[in-house]
Amino acid sequence: MTLLSTLVARADQRAGYSYAFLDEHTKRELRRRTLKAVAIPGHQVAFGSREMPLARGWGTGGVQLTLSLVGPGDAVKVIDQGDDASMNAVNVRALVSRTTGVRTTRDTAEATLIQTRHRIPDDRLRPGAIVVLQVPFPEPLRLVEPSDAVTRRMHAERDYAKMWLYLYENIARYGRIALSYRYPCMVDGTVLMDPTPIPRHDVAKLHQSQHLHLFGAGREQRVYAVPPYTDVTPLDFEDHPFEVEQAGAACVRCGSDTSYRTEIPGHGWLCSDTAYCDTRSPA
Amino acid sequence: MKPLLRVRGLTKRYGARTACEDVSFEVRPGEVLGIVGESGSGKSTVLRCVHLDTVPDKGSVLLDGEELTGVDPVRRRWLRSFRMGIVHQDAATGLDLNVSAGGNIAERLLAADWRHVGRIRARGTDLLGRVEVAVDRLDDRAAEFSGGMRQRLQLARAMANEPPLLLLDEPTSSLDVHVQAAILDLVKELLAQTGVAMVVVSHNLGVIRLLAHRTLVMHRGRVVESGITEQVLEDPQDAYTQLLVASSLGV
Numbered sequence: 237m238t239l240l241s242t243l244v245a246r247a248d249q250r251a252g253y254s255y256a257f258l259d260e261h262t263k264r265e266l267r268r269r270t271l272k273a274v275a276i277p278g279h280q281v282a283f284g285s286r287e288m289p290l291a292r293g294w295g296t297g298g299v300q301l302t303l304s305l306v307g308p309g310d311a312v313k314v315i316d317q318g319d320d321a322s323m324n325a326v327n328v329r330a331l332v333s334r335t336t337g338v339r340t341t342r343d344t345a346e347a348t349l350i351q352t353r354h355r356i357p358d359d360r361l362r363p364g365a366i367v368v369l370q371v372p373f374p375e376p377l378r379l380v381e382p383s384d385a386v387t388r389r390m391h392a393e394r395d396y397a398k399m400w401l402y403l404y405e406n407i408a409r410y411g412r413i414a415l416s417y418r419y420p421c422m423v424d425g426t427v428l429m430d431p432t433p434i435p436r437h438d439v440a441k442l443h444q445s446q447h448l449h450l451f452g453a454g455r456e457q458r459v460y461a462v463p464p465y466t467d468v469t470p471l472d473f474e475d476h477p478f479e480v481e482q483a484g485a486a487c488v489r490c491g492s493d494t495s496y497r498t499e500i501p502g503h504g505w506l507c508s509d510t511a512y513c514d515t516r517s518p519a
Numbered sequence: 520m521k522p523l524l525r526v527r528g529l530t531k532r533y534g535a536r537t538a539c540e541d542v543s544f545e546v547r548p549g550e551v552l553g554i555v556g557e558s559g560s561g562k563s564t565v566l567r568c569v570h571l572d573t574v575p576d577k578g579s580v581l582l583d584g585e586e587l588t589g590v591d592p593v594r595r596r597w598l599r600s601f602r603m604g605i606v607h608q609d610a611a612t613g614l615d616l617n618v619s620a621g622g623n624i625a626e627r628l629l630a631a632d633w634r635h636v637g638r639i640r641a642r643g644t645d646l647l648g649r650v651e652v653a654v655d656r657l658d659d660r661a662a663e664f665s666g667g668m669r670q671r672l673q674l675a676r677a678m679a680n681e682p683p684l685l686l687l688d689e690p691t692s693s694l695d696v697h698v699q700a701a702i703l704d705l706v707k708e709l710l711a712q713t714g715v716a717m718v719v720v721s722h723n724l725g726v727i728r729l730l731a732h733r734t735l736v737m738h739r740g741r742v743v744e745s746g747i748t749e750q751v752l753e754d755p756q757d758a759y760t761q762l763l764v765a766s767s768l769g770v
Contacts, residue, residue: 393593397630404625405618407636408658474635 256303257335262286266304266459270450273461278423279391280374285457289331295353296454298370299328302351305366305450306332311339313347318355318496318508325353342511354417356438358495358512361447369432371453374460376420376430396428400471407476416481422469423462431468437480437496442468490516520547523683523716524569529578531564538564539740542578548683549714553731553748555721555763561740562720566688569718570605571595582684600630604677608689610669613676616662620647620672623661627679646675649712651705667698671705678709687719691726703729724767728752736760 256263262284269283288296306312312332316325320342328351333340341347344359353370361367377387380398390396399420406413417433421442431439432451442449442462449462462468472478483497488504490513497505507513522545529542539561546552554562567573569580571587580587582602590598599605607613614623621643628639644654650671656664661672670690677685690706691699703726710717710730719730727734727748734751736744736759744757755761 389592393596395596395630397626400629401618401622401626404629404636404639405622408619408621408640475637 253335255336256306257289257331258286258300258303262300263304266300269459270301270304270461273450273459274448274463276427277463277466278427278429278460280458280460282457283459285454288454290327292455293372294324295328295351295370297452297456297459298351298353298368298454299331299452300454301368301450301452301459302328302332302349303335305368306336306338306349308336308338310348311341311346313341313344313350313357313511314352315350315355315357315509315511316353318357318512319510321510343515344509344511354433354435355496355508356434356441356449358492358507358509359515363446365447367447367449369434369449369451371430371432371451371456371458373418374430374451374453374456374458376418376428379418379420391427394426396471399428403471403473407473413472413476413478419478420471422467422471424466425469428471429460429462429468435481435496436470436478439468439470440478440480444468487513489513492516522546523548523550523583524718525579525581526565526569527579527581529565529568529575529580531561531568531573531575537561537740539568539737542735542737542740542742544735544742544745546684546716546718548716549710550733551710551717551719551731553719553721553727553734554737555724555727555734556737557722557763560737562722562737563688564740565737566605566686566718566720570603570686571599596630600627600682601680602682603684603686604679604682605686606670606673606677606688606690608692610661610664610666610673613673614661614669617660619658619660620652620664620675621657623672624676624679627676631680642679643675646679647672649678649709650675666694667702670694670702674705674709678713678715681713681715683716685715685717687717687721689721689723690719692721692723699726706730724752724764736763 266283269281273281288299314325314329316322329340344357345362347365349366351368375387377390377399380402381387403413417435418430419436419439421429421431423429444465446464448464451460470478483505485505486493487497487507489506492507495507495509495512498508499505524546527543530540531538542565556562568575575588624643624646625639633639643657647654652668652671664672691702721727731748734748735742738759744751744760752764755764
């Protein structure tokens with residue numbers, strides 16, 4: 237049985253929907269855009285974002301990427317702020333599994349395709365796994381320049397002085413770079429990229445990662461990528477180096493002192509990646 | 520001495536209107552060239568061509584032997600950062616008023632790949648001192664600065680990367696008289712200290728008389744007279760220059 241006939245057979249079972257919800261033409265377009273994005277690390281590639289059965293801003297870009305990539309052999313994991321059980325993660329996972337029938341998992345070590353919002357899992361990923369990040373604002377220069385025409389010119393000319401100036405002004409005003417998320421990074425030493433609202437702790441993981449990271453912005457109709465083993469360098473100064481967040485204490489549940497932890501008032505510090513915390517905690 | 524800036528046959532038309540036609544001049548290192556003329560005479564167009572804000576229809580602009588017309592945008596940005604600085608009449612054009620004074624200077628240094636905040640601030644402090652702005656105003660927003668202070672800040676910003684050429688476009692025209700005098704004194708002092716070359720565009724003969732070694736008089740897009748400033752202003756040959764000198768208030 238060819239792959240196409242497998243897909244058609246599966247689609248037939250799914251009450252009139254194409255395999256993976258999107259029609260074949262749309263998926264092919266998205267894969268082509270994704271290939272271009274991988275070929276130019278960090279560069280934002282426009283794509284024809286489709287209406288999805290979830291609201292824009294709820295991960296339409298990420299879910300389109302996931303659906304364009306997911307094959308019958310994949311194991312899909314979906315997290316939202318590190319949590320597999322949040323409403324958004326549950327619904328995206330349901331959409332993927334009901335329109336494809338592929339296996340879903342909470343186990344990071346098992347997943348081959350991970351869609352995530354605002355986190356990168358703390359556990360070691362399976363070799364070859366692809367991480368798809370949901371992107372609210374793909375343009376890192378939006379912070380300093382409202383016009384799209386101008387930001388495109390700035391990217392083309394590698395003219396990032398305004399972004400550097402923003403960081404300088406932060407230090408002049410607050411004594412430090414007061415950016416806690418969407419920390420601007422140079423990719424491969426050439427393109428400035430918005431790493432999405434992941435904490436700085438996760439920004440550091442992008443550098444020379446062995447995994448492909450894809451970024452999908454549905455509302456803004458952009459896709460970009462960090463291929464495996466690519467330099468991702470957060471903007472910083474020699475006398476104000478980039479620093480990741482320091483949690484106040486080890487995780488009260490699993491005891492990890494390397495994971496990204498957030499403080500729950502009255503309960504202390506807890507891992508934000510719940511699957512990671514679960515694997516380390518007695519049941 | 521070899522000329523730093525050599526402009527040849529510069530012509531710029533906007534549709535049927537000619538902004539400037541066949542303008543030629545040279546500026547040597549350490550020299551100040553004044554361009555004087557009434558509004559619409561084309562003097563600002565000449566400056567815009569030199570600063571690469573606009574591309575001339577004909578003619579060439581050579582800076583240190585490099586042809587500037589038709590450079591690509593990346594080179595143009597580099598030239599504007601390292602080879603020339605500009606002071607605009609309206610400070611809002613040359614400065615980001617929402618950014619601190621230090622930030623306005625820092626932007627030029629950051630474009631030049633300075634990546635050490637301490638050193639950037641030290642340089643900003645040094646430059647503010649040289650344009651006689653209180654150094655404790657380094658972190659004040661440019662919007663909080665007075666008109667004269669903004670022009671000083673523009674000067675500091677223009678000099679941040681020590682370019683060999685400064686372009687001053689009506690640098691004091693929006694200021695009251697005694698602030699004008701203070702700024703002009705400052706420019707003269709910087710000139711003596713740094714030996715930078717300048718092109719000063721003004722409709723004010725007083726400014727030209729005070730600063731410029733040599734002067735071009737422009738009228739309807741053409742250069743009608745040029746020479747040593749004293750000579751041009753004391754003994755004008757061209758009818759238009761005579762009118763211009765006669766109609767200016769005593770200085």
